[in-house]
Amino acid sequence: MTGAPTFERVALIGFGLIGGSIARAARVHNLAGEIVTTARSEKTRARVAELGLVDRVVERNVEAVRNADLVILCIPVGACGPVAQEIAAHLKPGAIVSDVGSVKGAVVRDMAPHLPDGVHFVPAHPVAGTENSGPDSGFAELFINRWCILTPPDGTDAAAIEKLRAFWAAMGAKVEIMTPDHHDLVLAITSHLPHLIAYTIVGTADELAQVTESEVIKFSAGGFRDFTRIAASDPTMWRDIFLSNKEAVLEMLGTFNEDLSKLTRAIRRGDGEALFDHFTRTRAIRRGIVEVGQDSAAPDFGRPHPQLKTP
Numbered sequence: 001m002t003g004a005p006t007f008e009r010v011a012l013i014g015f016g017l018i019g020g021s022i023a024r025a026a027r028v029h030n031l032a033g034e035i036v037t038t039a040r041s042e043k044t045r046a047r048v049a050e051l052g053l054v055d056r057v058v059e060r061n062v063e064a065v066r067n068a069d070l071v072i073l074c075i076p077v078g079a080c081g082p083v084a085q086e087i088a089a090h091l092k093p094g095a096i097v098s099d100v101g102s103v104k105g106a107v108v109r110d111m112a113p114h115l116p117d118g119v120h121f122v123p124a125h126p127v128a129g130t131e132n133s134g135p136d137s138g139f140a141e142l143f144i145n146r147w148c149i150l151t152p153p154d155g156t157d158a159a160a161i162e163k164l165r166a167f168w169a170a171m172g173a174k175v176e177i178m179t180p181d182h183h184d185l186v187l188a189i190t191s192h193l194p195h196l197i198a199y200t201i202v203g204t205a206d207e208l209a210q211v212t213e214s215e216v217i218k219f220s221a222g223g224f225r226d227f228t229r230i231a232a233s234d235p236t237m238w239r240d241i242f243l244s245n246k247e248a249v250l251e252m253l254g255t256f257n258e259d260l261s262k263l264t265r266a267i268r269r270g271d272g273e274a275l276f277d278h279f280t281r282t283r284a285i286r287r288g289i290v291e292v293g294q295d296s297a298a299p300d301f302g303r304p305h306p307q308l309k310t311p
């Protein structure tokens with residue numbers, strides 16, 4: 001999808017997987033007259049300049065947001081409040097300020113008080129990602145056919161919401177609007193809890209050191225491998241997600257523990273019928289996800305493995 005630029009100047013605060021993917025997609029679809037980005041470290045700034053994907057990479061956030069029509073914070077959720085405070089006085093009147101954080105309630109609470117009147121705050125979460133991070137990890141197709149959830153506070157300017165919706169839609173995303181609390185509850189079960197389980201199981205295996213050194217790695221294709229992919233996700237990002245979405249995650253964890261106890265009991269009692277019924281139900285959920293196009297029916301998540309080592 002191409003068309004006239006929807007924003008004259010877009011400022012991306014942070015250039016990792018998500019910031020880098022937005023830059024690439026915005027370029028491909030011609031959605032910004034100019035893209036300015038910041039990155040915290042010298043190393044990332046040097047790499048971003050080398051990649052040549054943006055017009056300017058600067059050190060200071062306040063410099064990037066000057067005269068920008070759209071400012072998107074693409075940084076860990078725990079950093080959003082302090083950065084909002086830092087850039088607030090330098091935002092252009094009428095600018096749209098957004099983010100991409102995986103938690104919305106805490107981000108809204110942390111950012112909103114700092115933003116001046118006349119600036120439109122439209123928080124967003126593209127539900128798309130990989131376990132990779134850093135400036136080289138992004139790609140223009142990341143958002144295609146993925147959801148982007150907007151959580152604008154009550155009373156947000158409708159034209160600003162529509163403009164941001166159109167921006168994400170042009171990058172290929174399907175856009176939905178919901179409240180921050182509802183978003184956090186839904187994502188607690190669909191994303192945050194699965195990550196916690198992956199971090200747990202990979203950590204548990206690691207503690208069984210004598211096994212990890214040999215059999216766990218050797219036989220990882222038995223299921224463990226897919227957990228290791230999720231458990232390789234960025235530690236800073238996920239620390240911030242669990243600290244920021246504490247209540248919803250704890251609520252889901254409570255339900256999960258009850259369900260785990262039921263399955264534990266079924267195994268202990270040799271209740272094959274209970275296990276079979278449960279697994280039949282979960283298999284149908286997987287089919288449903290494939291049917292709505294959120295994954296491929298191909299085995300192994302449909303991912304090719306060009307670098308896969310053959311023994």
Ligand code: NAP
Nearest residue numbers: 014015016017018040041044075077079101102129133134
């Ligand atoms: P990433 O690849 O690790 O990139 C993070 C970027 O933020 C880097 O440019 C980093 O700069 C910068 N940064 C880190 N800490 C900062 C701080 N305290 N102040 C200012 N800048 C800082 O991360 P990402 O995957 O793009 O994630 C960014 C956001 O997107 C997070 O809020 C995450 O919740 C959300 N999100 C992630 C995914 C996913 O699957 N990864 C999916 C949807 C949404 P340096 O490189 O210089 O350190």
